[in-house]
Amino acid sequence: MKNILVIMAHPKFEHSRIMKGMVDEIQDMPNVTIRDLYELYPDFNVQVQEEQELLLLADVLVWLHPVYWYSSPPLLKQWIDLVLEFNWAYGPRGTYLKGKTAFSAISTGGNDAAYSANGKRGHGLTQFLLPFKQTATLCGMNYLPPFHIGGSHELAAQKLKQETGLFKSLLEFLTQNRDFSGLHQFPKLNQ
Amino acid sequence: MENGFLFQAMIYLSAAIVCVPIAKKLGMGSVLGYLLAGMLIGPFVLGFIGEEGEDILHFAEFGVVMMLFLIGLELEPAKLWSMRKMISRVGLSQVLLTTFLFFVVLLALGQDWRQALAISCSLALSSTAIVLQSLGEKNQLNSTAGQNSFAVLLMQDIVVIPILALLPLLAASGAMVSEEALHSPISQFSALVQTLFVFGAVIFIIIAGKYLLVPLLRLIAKTRLRELFVGSALLIIVGIAFLMEFVGLSPALGAFLGGVVLANSEFKHELESDLEPFKGLLLGLFFIAVGASINFGLIRENFLLLVAATLSVLLLKSILLFGIGKYNKMGTDQNLTFSLGLSQVGEFAFVTFSFATQLSIIPPSTTEFLMAITALSMACTPILLLIREKWILPRIGTREKASREQDYMHEKNKVILAGFSHYGSTVGRFLRANGIQATILDFDSDRVDLLRKMGFEVYYGDVTRLDLLEMAGAKDASIFISAIEDPETNLRLVRLLKKHFPHLELMMRAQNRADAYEMIELDVAHIYRQHLESAVRMGRDVLIKLGFRAFTVHRLAQNFINYDEDSLKELVKVKDDKNAYISTIRRTISMQEDLLKSELHRRFSLNDHAWDASSIKEGLKENKE
Numbered sequence: 001m002k003n004i005l006v007i008m009a010h011p012k013f014e015h016s017r018i019m020k021g022m023v024d025e026i027q028d029m030p031n032v033t034i035r036d037l038y039e040l041y042p043d044f045n046v047q048v049q050e051e052q053e054l055l056l057l058a059d060v061l062v063w064l065h066p067v068y069w070y071s072s073p074p075l076l077k078q079w080i081d082l083v084l085e086f087n088w089a090y091g092p093r094g095t096y097l098k099g100k101t102a103f104s105a106i107s108t109g110g111n112d113a114a115y116s117a118n119g120k121r122g123h124g125l126t127q128f129l130l131p132f133k134q135t136a137t138l139c140g141m142n143y144l145p146p147f148h149i150g151g152s153h154e155l156a157a158q159k160l161k162q163e164t165g166l167f168k169s170l171l172e173f174l175t176q177n178r179d180f181s182g183l184h185q186f187p188k189l190n191q
Numbered sequence: 192m193e194n195g196f197l198f199q200a201m202i203y204l205s206a207a208i209v210c211v212p213i214a215k216k217l218g219m220g221s222v223l224g225y226l227l228a229g230m231l232i233g234p235f236v237l238g239f240i241g242e243e244g245e246d247i248l249h250f251a252e253f254g255v256v257m258m259l260f261l262i263g264l265e266l267e268p269a270k271l272w273s274m275r276k277m278i279s280r281v282g283l284s285q286v287l288l289t290t291f292l293f294f295v296v297l298l299a300l301g302q303d304w305r306q307a308l309a310i311s312c313s314l315a316l317s318s319t320a321i322v323l324q325s326l327g328e329k330n331q332l333n334s335t336a337g338q339n340s341f342a343v344l345l346m347q348d349i350v351v352i353p354i355l356a357l358l359p360l361l362a363a364s365g366a367m368v369s370e371e372a373l374h375s376p377i378s379q380f381s382a383l384v385q386t387l388f389v390f391g392a393v394i395f396i397i398i399a400g401k402y403l404l405v406p407l408l409r410l411i412a413k414t415r416l417r418e419l420f421v422g423s424a425l426l427i428i429v430g431i432a433f434l435m436e437f438v439g440l441s442p443a444l445g446a447f448l449g450g451v452v453l454a455n456s457e458f459k460h461e462l463e464s465d466l467e468p469f470k471g472l473l474l475g476l477f478f479i480a481v482g483a484s485i486n487f488g489l490i491r492e493n494f495l496l497l498v499a500a501t502l503s504v505l506l507l508k509s510i511l512l513f514g515i516g517k518y519n520k521m522g523t524d525q526n527l528t529f530s531l532g533l534s535q536v537g538e539f540a541f542v543t544f545s546f547a548t549q550l551s552i553i554p555p556s557t558t559e560f561l562m563a564i565t566a567l568s569m570a571c572t573p574i575l576l577l578i579r580e581k582w583i584l585p586r587i588g589t590r591e592k593a594s595r596e597q598d599y600m601h602e603k604n605k606v607i608l609a610g611f612s613h614y615g616s617t618v619g620r621f622l623r624a625n626g627i628q629a630t631i632l633d634f635d636s637d638r639v640d641l642l643r644k645m646g647f648e649v650y651y652g653d654v655t656r657l658d659l660l661e662m663a664g665a666k667d668a669s670i671f672i673s674a675i676e677d678p679e680t681n682l683r684l685v686r687l688l689k690k691h692f693p694h695l696e697l698m699m700r701a702q703n704r705a706d707a708y709e710m711i712e713l714d715v716a717h718i719y720r721q722h723l724e725s726a727v728r729m730g731r732d733v734l735i736k737l738g739f740r741a742f743t744v745h746r747l748a749q750n751f752i753n754y755d756e757d758s759l760k761e762l763v764k765v766k767d768d769k770n771a772y773i774s775t776i777r778r779t780i781s782m783q784e785d786l787l788k789s790e791l792h793r794r795f796s797l798n799d800h801a802w803d804a805s806s807i808k809e810g811l812k813e814n815k816e
Contacts, residue, residue: 045746045749045750086810091814092811092813092814
């Protein structure tokens with residue numbers, strides 16, 4: 001079994017629907033650890049050592065967050081700034097994350113169609129998430145395409161349940177398989 | 192036989208101490224235990240007490256008065272007002288229908304209509320003492336059955352007034368009444384003046400409660416003499432009872448009213464905890480007296496007749512009550528508690544029966560018989576409730592879910608805040624600003640007064656008293672905050688709470704490290720040293736004034752607090768080996784020495800690489816070499 005570390009950032013989790021649905025689905029899974037950043041570090045004082053220890057134990061890192069202004073909420077950026085230290089996560093002696101897998105699991109207000117080259121936003125999601133991809137790459141991690149739930153403001157409850165269920169089965173797949181060639185069969189992880 | 196006061200007191204107390212625990216152990220409730228104790232020491236079994244049982248009964252009725260005062264304290268005026276429909280509908284229908292039913296039955300049995308009316312009025316009433324005590328013991332007072340029972344009993348207490356007025360009218364024209372025996376000192380006045388007196392007394396209680404009693408209690412509270420406070424609480428009740436008897440109202444009703452008036456005052460909890468033991472003892476005495484007054488001689492002679500009569504009274508009353516309960520949509524479970532609970536004839540019947548005898552409405556032999564029925568029916572109630580609980584309920588299986596009863600529970604605050612000094616009030620204000628109303632306990636009556644004017648719900652009392660904590664709802668609360676300054680009080684409080692309310696999450700204010708150590712040793716998880724954060728904030732501002740960048744200093748301050756709290760937990764482990772016998776002051780100094788030494792070797796700023804390119808530059812240089 002592989003260990004999955006979910007770094008979740010939502011500044012108003014109590015009002016969230018998508019994030020809550022996703023967390024509800026996965027929180028009782030064995031081998032999945034969820035870090036609720038805004039609950040752990042309301043003062044942005046991220047505890048570097050603690051976070052690094054958890055990262056060491058993980059095989060797969062998930063950045064789980066809603067997309068605000070085409071990026072993550074600030075505390076996730078703070079986490080990245082503080083935890084991914086020079087000579088620990090990257091740099092000549094920074095080898096601790098090498099070979100691990102990372103990906104973003106996100107929700108957006110715009111629907112899937114909006115995030116395409118011809119859509120309203122004018123670029124695909126992977127383009128918007130380039131900084132995250134490059135962060136993972138610099139740390140020697142394998143960055144997977146994002147898991148995306150779009151149209152968060154208009155999503156019906158039933159559809160939401162279906163999509164969060166997909167997220168759960170994706171994580172199940174990731175804990176159980178060494179090689180991710182079967183990933184393409186997941187409709188949401190395909191961009 | 193020795194009849195001195197001490198001997199009597201000894202007999203009563205030891206009978207209670209022997210019988211009540213046995214009854215409780217057998218699951219019968221204390222009422223039955225007291226009744227059994229009374230029967231045991233009464234003239235027909237052991238014969239320790241004889242006729243004086245009757246006098247004691249009158250004396251002990253004061254326990255009922257006290258009980259209603261306490262019930263009034265629990266019932267704020269707004270809540271009473273919301274019960275008005277229940278009182279008038281359920282209560283009045285019970286009194287009228289039961290009276291009518293007994294009246295018809297007695298007429299059918301060939302009684303004179305005057306006798307029938309006097310008897311049926313008395314039989315309709317139930318025993319406040321037995322019902323409320325039994326329900327209270329089973330925590331049923333706030334259930335549907337409890338509330339409805341209370342409504343009925345309250346209405347019965349009100350109805351007592353017209354019944355007492357009615358009886359003389361029923362008296363055969365020739366029979367003269369000895370005035371002072373039945374009526375108040377004001378009965379020589381005309382009906383109009385009497386009515387004025389009655390209303391005047393009620394209004395007096397309401398106004399005096401608000402503008403006289405509360406300031407008085409405040410004054411007494413300032414003396415910090417507990418016995419004086421207890422004394423004034425007793426004085427209030429005795430005074431009300433006297434006033435009510437003076438104008439010819441039921442003392443219990445007056446005491447209830449007084450309680451309701453004081454229910455909103457800050458002394459509510461203090462009064463409750465002070466009067467509770469008196470009430471309990473007097474009620475116990477009352478039940479013992481009832482038990483002792485049961486005339487077994489008479490029962491032996493007319494055994495079948497008496498048993499049949501008692502059972503039919505109980506049956507008729509409970510069937511009628513069950514119907515009323517059904518009509519008011521009570522569930523079977525609750526309805527059985529309601530109808531069986533109220534089925535006895537109340538203590539007030541003793542008064543009306545003897546009154547009616549004096550008026551020659553009822554012949555003395557009948558009275559004796561009726562009194563035996565009354566006492567027997569009272570003794571049956573705890574047994575009936577026991578049967579309901581043990582045999583009937585499991586069979587019908589309509590036990591309502593606990594959640595339904597929750598609706599009737601008092602709304603208990605989930606947070607209790609002890610100590611409302613500057614510290615506590617800051618916590619309380621912050622909670623209230625976010626919609627959390629804590630139950631607040633404080634020992635300073637001046638402050639309590641001020642804060643109440645500001646709209647806070649603050650209660651007055653010593654927080655290290657178990658009964659006060661219980662009354663404040665420690666059982667139902669989830670968090671207990673102590674903002675009390677005095678370390679000794681806090682430690683006592685922690686021990687008390689850990690022992691009696693282990694479910695509570697404790698959040699404690701501590702003066703300093705030494706306090707915090709002692710609390711850590713008592714396993715308190717959340718300790719708040721009062722100066723830590725503001726001192727660090729001050730230091731932070733000094734650094735900013737000296738030219739440090741604010742965000743960097745902010746992070747340094749956060750780390751310092753974390754470090755300080757961690758080191759507290761570390762140092763507590765070694766503290767006792769070294770410092771067990773040195774004085775507190777020296778201990779504090781040596782503690783500071785330890786801290787300063789360990790900090791000398793620790794450069795906080797160096798631990799933080801965030802957004803700091805220097806380490807990257809060094810690392811890259813190193814790599815090139």
